[in-house]
Amino acid sequence: TFMLYTGGAFRGVSLVKAFANCSSARSLVLGSFLTLIFTFLLYIPRKVIAFVDFCGSFVQGFKAMTSAIMILCLAWSLSGICSEQYLNIQGFVKTAIGGSTMAVAIMPVVFFLVALGLAFATGTSWGTFGILIPISVTILGGNLMMMTVCVGSILAGAVCGDHISPISDTTILSSAGAQCKHIDHVSTQMPYAFLVAGCAIVGYIVAGVTFNGYIGFGFAIAALIGCMAVIVAKTKRG
Template structure:
């Protein structure tokens, strides 16, 4: 079944079940079981052995601990503990009181969340979790639904990091470009120069960021998002009350400390940001052989170790504040235990997402889709459009942007270097754009999982509410890529992409108002 059309069945089954049942753990589990059966030709013993081996490899790989995964999971637990301390200390409540005097509207709260996503661009994981911690107290006070906050976080994490050369994503992509150019004999452009020139061709990333601000400013609540926003405004219920196990949300577990101050929230978060970025620089320098510069630092940084270190120092800062406060309202162990419990749903989803990602990798789903593209007879003018679509499908099925980069960028470089070198950079940018689009649509993406965790939203609610917005941008980007292939320029296609996004938004707003007036 490996490398054949049957290899897409587990991913397709998982996606269909998610949409039908809204039960992400059951859906992921079904995909894992069916995929393992395919790998072992429906041998039940082989299936069980495969599933155990994949789970075991998350923690132990090639006879040694898988430190990266363990550190990331540990960071999530630390983030839960930190969230509990922030609530128990009264820092979250104080920050909400302080900000609501300065940001007096729901629109302002949403715009601030979007701006924070642009500012924290070093890494998508870091963006997803840090923005949620900062913005949530304010958006909660203004009755902005958690699903909408998750959308703001997710649509300003990967779309921003994928166009930023000074980020973990940018460094990774530049490294891939260097190898591709050498393999294809491309010597007239440096990888960094190519990356920067590709930015305006990344229509989905730029369009996604534009749409975030359109949604925030013009109250563009469409599809399932409208239901969540209306519930939040009318009842103050920020997520579906019928959904259990909201990651990162403590509800009313603790009564905030009466003497909580703004610095009880801002100081630990500041410590988290500073310690994490500093550790990224230190690990990047230590892991770099040869010339050390800003790009090599972020190309070689250890993100998971940096997150864990920053999280640990931030939790210790929280603990110090907690011990200094008079008459704490909750004992220390209860805070730690409750904080850990809030992160368990996110960890369960992440573990199963990693497992189905491994299954899909063994089935060579990505390689099959890539082979279909490579063997097809394609008009050069359609290359940017087709690579955008195929990269989106691959990222949707596999749940990994980086994996899609690694598979599709070499194919895009080879095809365009043979057929039309003028379309090299637009086609490579289309691969990046499609990968982020697929990442936004799949429930098994790390970034999507962490965005819902950071916002304290139900994971499937986040996926379903973000989907219409992702499709709007993808439709507009598709039009842009067709024009790029035809016109071989970027300014007009970029303008038209933005115009299509705004046009679709205006049309949807008109239809919603018409429907409301009829009712």
């Protein structure tokens, strides 16, 4: 609601533009503050917890988030080092892929793997979108089907890499919110992500060979169903 408010939805701005122009940081602060007031009214009058304990939970919350904030600061520092002013990762990837003579057929799986690796290394899916999508459009702009498949592979690979990256804000805040060790959260997420990523790779290879994204999608679904059938069979035997 506060994202819509800061984006101007209550002043006549359309829903899409409100989300696009909102202030997420301010919305989080306002939402958190309102949550504290709601929690206060829900628990204190009913004497579920004492007022002293309620206020003491603020300090405990700050302590719980300290490690997450430190990891985020390091992640942002790494992101800054990868920017154009320093290592220029974007320029390197653009040169390596843009000047390649690889067949169009393997472009979807190549973009998927590059997006996965880049998002894993930098901890940002949106940054990966910004780097690779313009490259894919430039390379495959004349082939709408393959361009669509490649953009989809970039989106999928970047999200996969972001969710298994130990320096991703998504992973950091998820582990902090679940109150589990950060590396434990990362390591237990990887088997699920890599299983689906493997099935997606099958689909992107087929889509590249057949030049048809629908056929590739069908093969990816079939691969996932096959993997789940194997897992269920092994579980029943165990």
